[in-house]
Amino acid sequence: MNIKEIETKTMLVPSKLPDAQYVVNPYTGCEFGCAYCYASFMGRFVNEPVNNWGNYVYVKTNAVSVFEKDLKRWSQARRQSSIFLSSVTDPYHGIESKYRLTRGILEILARETYPGLVSILTKSPLVLRDVDILHQIPHVEVGMTITTTDDKLGRFLEVRAPLISRRLHTLKQLHEEGLHTYAFIGPLLPHFRYRPDLLEDLFARLAEVGVQSVFIEHINLKPYIRERLLQRMQHESPEIQDVYRQASSLKHREILDRLVTNLVEKYQLRLRLNRVLYHNQNMPS
Numbered sequence: 001m002n003i004k005e006i007e008t009k010t011m012l013v014p015s016k017l018p019d020a021q022y023v024v025n026p027y028t029g030c031e032f033g034c035a036y037c038y039a040s041f042m043g044r045f046v047n048e049p050v051n052n053w054g055n056y057v058y059v060k061t062n063a064v065s066v067f068e069k070d071l072k073r074w075s076q077a078r079r080q081s082s083i084f085l086s087s088v089t090d091p092y093h094g095i096e097s098k099y100r101l102t103r104g105i106l107e108i109l110a111r112e113t114y115p116g117l118v119s120i121l122t123k124s125p126l127v128l129r130d131v132d133i134l135h136q137i138p139h140v141e142v143g144m145t146i147t148t149t150d151d152k153l154g155r156f157l158e159v160r161a162p163l164i165s166r167r168l169h170t171l172k173q174l175h176e177e178g179l180h181t182y183a184f185i186g187p188l189l190p191h192f193r194y195r196p197d198l199l200e201d202l203f204a205r206l207a208e209v210g211v212q213s214v215f216i217e218h219i220n221l222k223p224y225i226r227e228r229l230l231q232r233m234q235h236e237s238p239e240i241q242d243v244y245r246q247a248s249s250l251k252h253r254e255i256l257d258r259l260v261t262n263l264v265e266k267y268q269l270r271l272r273l274n275r276v277l278y279h280n281q282n283m284p285s
């Protein structure tokens with residue numbers, strides 16, 4: 001893993017995500033290196049090729065002080081804005097345990113009694129380290145990305161991310177701590193179209209660990225993502241590769257949308273934004 005320390009000029013960045021007004025990314029790059037990650041395009045800002053995603057992290061060493069400065073400039077009205085950590089990295093990947101930038105940012109939000117929604121999305125149980133701070137932020141929610149209940153498949157696609165079973169356990173622990181939790185099912189893996197039982201298992205596990213709402217996003221197969229994903233799947237059978245290749249079709253999405261609608265109702269979960277997201281309306285992590 002290539003770790004480089006850099007400085008940043010700004011931390012609170014207006015968001016293009018459908019459910020967040022500002023995003024905060026203390027790192028460029030992500031140790032977890034998921035095969036389907038749309039954020040791999042970030043490499044162009046630090047001169048890293050798309051296929052090197054997952055092998056480097058640029059640490060914004062001044063992230064906490066710059067965040068504090070950015071926030072100080074905000075009016076009371078602007079402080080109602082929702083803030084999302086993080087859109088193009090995981091705020092709790094491995095080196096956060098050393099640099100503690102996410103924690104530093106949360107400490108400022110707690111100290112300022114930030115009134116807007118602070119939403120965290122991660123794949124890592126390291127978030128449990130910060131439960132003490134999370135309790136001090138008035139409106140906070142913690143989400144975990146859960147794409148499957150199969151650890152083996154999770155390990156294959158989410159190369160260095162913590163196992164899904166650990167993420168589910170983390171959601172349970174956060175719920176038991178009294179924190180508001182959600183799940184991000186993204187990408188909605190194409191094979192669920194042919195194995196709805198596996199998708200149902202996922203929903204059942206989420207309900208079991210106390211999740212009340214879910215964001216769901218169809219797989220994003222823009223050329224740069226498709227290239228990385230298919231490269232990763234080159235040893236899989238042609239049938240499996242085909243399922244992924246065909247996942248951009250409207251028919252594919254409609255079939256999965258119907259499955260999701262039924263399961264959301266059956267497990268009494270709230271579908272955030274009332275739809276399954278697609279393509280440019282990305283969520284991260």
Ligand code: SF4
Binds near residue numbers: 039
């Ligand atoms: S999907 Fe999230 S956790 Fe995976 S590499 Fe991208 S930013 Fe990191």
